[in-house]
Amino acid sequence: MSLLRVSNLSMSFGGVKAVDDVSFDVQPGELLALIGPNGAGKSTCFNIVNGQLRPSHGSVRLDGHELIGMRPRDIWRRGVGRTFQVAATFNSMTLLENVQMALVSREKRLYGLWKPAASCFEDEAMALLDQVGMAAHARRACSVLAYGDVKRVDLAIALANRPKLLLMDEPTAGMAPKERNDLMALTKRLVSGRGIGVLFTEHSMDVVFSYADRVIVLARGKLIAQGDADTIRNDASVQAVYFGTGKTFRPRASLSPDGATQTEPRA
Template sequence: MLLRVTNLSKSFDGIKAVDAVSFDVAAGRLLALIGPNGAGKSTCFNMVNGQLKPSAGSIIFKGNDIAGMRARDIWRLGVGRTFQIAATFNSMTVLENVQMALASRERRLFGLWKPAASWHADEAMTLLDEVGMAGHARRACGVLAYGDVKRVELAIALSNRPQLLLMDEPTAGMAPGERNELMALTRRLVAERNIGVLFTEHSMDVVFEYADRLIVLARGKLIAEGDANTVRNNPRVQEVYLGTGKSFAPRATFAGGVRR
């Protein structure tokens, strides 16, 4: 296993946002992390990425426990990341955005002897070609369609040659056709590079079509895991997520007997 998470927990003021969650991510496979709002998905995801420090548990990546490490140090170990809202420099060209990521990988953001425009230009173009954006290399990111910006962000995430890729709602804000194109591209690159992927996603069509395995959280606890059919047919998942979700409705009763 590329990533092994064991008994991962996080509490805020005594409230357990994530409660003893365990899962694995294998190389060359896509694992979807899903659940209703407030399930603890983002908290769990951000602990793996280094944005939050766990209250308990271990996160083993390539034999190293990365729990509590800084996000930048985790990135340097070979963990890429994309965000729910694409993070690019709008005033810079597509090529320059990828070049900046490559320069950061080499820890060389400044140099007086070589123009920055020439840094890793060939490698940047190769990455853009892989995601179908080489033809837009000289355009500013700020004028691109949102689906194309997501492709540029994927190229940036691949710039540090990751073995693990974390994708936070990769298709958020995209039309159905764009969603499928991006995830098909991701699955192809994952297979070619033998990368493990952990992703969160609210679009169930994307999850059931492209994830090799799924884990489902509710109120911070892991309630189901398995392939698409196993999770889709799980009665607990149907109750709290795919169906009515009544068991997660507030139970407080106010004056007049009105439940809120």
């Protein structure tokens, strides 16, 4: 059985169909990229899965349990973690405290002055920071970190809930190429080892084609293509609506059988 199954999802805003009969699934340990041009319906679809929007039609099931109608925090408790395009950390708090707060929330605990929350789950919080490569900075405030490091802390916070499914909204937005690759390689290693399914939106095609196990493409609310990186690169409908006419493809030099240089398109 699929970890996440989205079936016949539809939602309209006035006369505009933002999502139009979209269906897909996510398997445990799989990274599924949700891409498309601006206005394709990616954010709407993503926010329906997360419980921020309620569709006019369709079903979203996690491990067979219907999520439609549930509040985002209840979906989170069902095992759906999320990272945000703008990392959701408390800048005045240390890295360790940020992760500890996520652990306190997971355990539904309240603490009084006799037992500060900052004294709880320290070992587990440190272990999570170590897994994302940030343990050495645990006592520093998030406000002094480089942007790429804040994204790593955001990932540790999301993993604190021990999610079955991780939703990542533009995880590499605003990052340099090396930071993008480092973060996605880290994410793939961590989620694959735990069997966590990942649904992510992303505008950087080098990230999508390098790290996604499968890709689904939306255009004007409809799912127009799905498959692995090569399938999506070579799909004529994707080239037409996402990459334009295909003239934006960079030519790759190669040698013909007679030794002459020729070019072939690549994304």
